[in-house]
Amino acid sequence: MLSFVSRLPQRASTSRISRFSSGNSNQEEPKIEILKKTKNIPKKFKDSIHDLSKDPKSVLSTFLPDVQKSFLGGRSQAPMNWNYPNRKFEDDLKVEANLEELAKDTPKLAKREFKKLKKDVAEMLDSGLDKPDIIAGKKHGEAIIEYDFKDSNSLDIWRTGCDSDWKQGFSKVELLRTARNTALFKGYLNTEVVKDGKTTRAGWASMKTHDTYAFDRRKYLWWWKNYTHLMIKCRGDGRSYKVMLYTPGALDVTWGDTYSYPLHTHGGPYWQYEKIPFSRFFHTVGGRIQDVQSRVFAEEISSIGIGLMDRMNGEFQLEIDFIGCYNDVTHEEKFAYESYSIPMFNPQTI
Incomplete structure (x- = not known):
């Protein structure tokens, strides 16, 4: 017997599951079993539950809570092509950062990067008039x-x-x-x-x-x-x-x-x-x-x-x-x- 499971488009806080059975034509009509709302829902799942009747946002935000409007208006905060950290397409990439380690390493990293920035600005301001090869090409x-x-x-x-x-x-x-x-x-x-x-x-x-x-x-x-x-x-x-x-x-x-x-x-x-x-x-x-x-x-x-x-x-x-x-x-x-x-x-x- 082949069974199908589909989810009804109801409120995300209540889980309704329909089970349909395929068989002979004389079979009874499919029964719909409604599962009662569970009281003991973990906190991490409660935060992701979205009531579509009270706030009809995008259905995508029901499953991806991080997708929301930014202060610029309408811009999603989800990872985009030009800033997604998984540049090498790793299957099991986990981006984790310890706040204490970041606070400890920030002064050292800032000093190193500002030192490089000083060198970059000097190269950018360096005039090319005294370098004829840039204008006329190499010999x-x-x-x-x-x-x-x-x-x-x-x-x-x-x-x-x-x-x-x-x-x-x-x-x-x-x-x-x-x-x-x-x-x-x-x-x-x-x-x-x-x-x-x-x-x-x-x-x-x-x-x-x-x-x-x-x-x-x-x-x-x-x-x-x-x-x-x-x-x-x-x-x-x-x-x-x-x-x-x-x-x-x-x-x-x-x-x-x-x-x-x-x-x-x-x-x-x-x-x-x-x-x-x-x-x-x-x-x-x-x-x-x-x-x-x-x-x-x-x-x-x-x-x-x-x-x-x-x-x-x-x-x-x-x-x-x-x-x-x-x-x-x-x-x-x-x-x-x-x-x-x-x-x-x-x-x-x-």
Whole structure:
């Protein structure tokens, strides 16, 4: 026998449940059982009960008490796309903050952020008239080193991650500063899949910059638009890595936008200078190559990363001396890949 349960559209404070039974045509009419109002309701449920007859607000507020009007009028206080804390779409994210810890750390954090703000304002007020390269562009063969590891604090803006950090695998990764004033990106790649019923692939590790302005404002590498190539001095273990340029936007659908290109290492003790044209980077979202491709605009790049996901178990090691940009005036290519014209009335043309 198949049973259906439906809730009657009555007052939210009284629970009325209808049970219908399906069977032969000679069956009696369905009976409606009305459950009496329970007196011992927990306090957390009492606060969420809403009487629609007394105050006909949105039905959504019955189930989401936090959805309400703000002092600006009509604006919901529910999490929106541009301020939702779950930027990485974690399944079990729990945002908890201890008031005592916040009060204790606030002076230290405020001092650090105002120090960064002072530096940001000084850079903003710095005139560009004494920098002809900003107005006329860079000369041929001119280069800039954006990230090096000569300072002891140079690793502060770098973050590392792997599948084991998300409980989706067993890989390990670390980023160290060597005695040669270089960065060593090393670890162990394990493609064994966690048996959680959701994960289907595993085996990745990455390093990424997290360099922001004061108060966690996004920092764009807009001066890279005066260069044509990304330049990396490195030496590896013969494995193929991937260089990623991150260009996230304001909305959540653009948070995974990246432009990628492979970094093939030779192996051995010799350094290699890799110059990758910006026109060769292809559009990816969450590591997946997109059908509709477009060129990367350097002024939209906010961070850079290097990852490994070659599906081979074992140790890996990549030593990096510096990351920068190079200008080649003879490189006139805008985008290396063929772009197809989309037919009219295609949903992607809307």
